[in-house]
Amino acid sequence: MIQIYGVPGYGSTISELMLTLAGVRYSFINVDGYDKPGPAREQLEKLNPLCQVPTLVLENGTVMTESAAVALMLLDDHPELAPAPGTPERNRFLRLLVWMVANVYPTFTYADYPERWAPGAPAQLRESTGRYRETLYRWLEQQVEATPWMFGQDISLLDCYLPVMRRWTPHAAWFAQHTPKLNAIADAVCALPELQTVLRANRIL
Ligand SMILES: N[C@@H](CCC(=O)N[C@@H](CS)C(=O)NCC(=O)O)C(=O)O
Incomplete structure (x- = not known):
């Protein structure tokens, strides 16, 4: 196993x-x-x-x-857990999957352990990466065109990031206010009986 x-x-x-x-x-x-x-x-x-x-x-x-x-x-x-190969949605899926781990995830790497990277200014690093992360989520919000999942009627593995990341800074209330589409996807994942x-x-x- x-x-x-x-x-x-x-x-x-x-x-x-x-x-x-x-x-x-x-x-x-x-x-x-x-x-x-x-x-x-x-x-x-x-x-x-x-x-x-x-x-x-x-x-x-x-x-x-x-x-x-x-x-x-x-x-x-x-x-079945991603849009079909050869479709525009598949290209967007691949782009956003890599975008998420290449852009959003590193902000946590730096903000969670700021003294590791900027021992002289850890609070400043945490704050600046936090602000940058918010701009990233706002951009991702603009990329979401479908409901209930990021790519329409079928859930994809990309949707799995949202309920988890919503728990992290800037937290659920920020998502509800500033990125309602991401928030709705996170809610939809949280409602799945099998999860x-x-x-x-x-x-x-
Ligand atoms: N690129 C990795 C990032 C994983 C990651 O940064 N995980 C965090 C916890 S949520 C971690 O272990 N951080 C400890 C560290 O970076 O030292 C992925 O997508 O899985």
């Missing part, structure tokens, strides 16, 4: 939602405390030198990291 190393509510939740949507069974290994020196960090570092979650160990022993890579891997066997257990285990609900 696939193993997901993670912490409830952290980025591992995104992978848990994706695997659950795909009907892929996994076991969850809680590495709470991995971002500080200690046994959890030592355990995770052996698998992923960046020491980030999600980190997966696949059934064949391969280590898989990067939430977008997990999504693309799942699509090999579950193509209730995962969402609760990760304190999204």
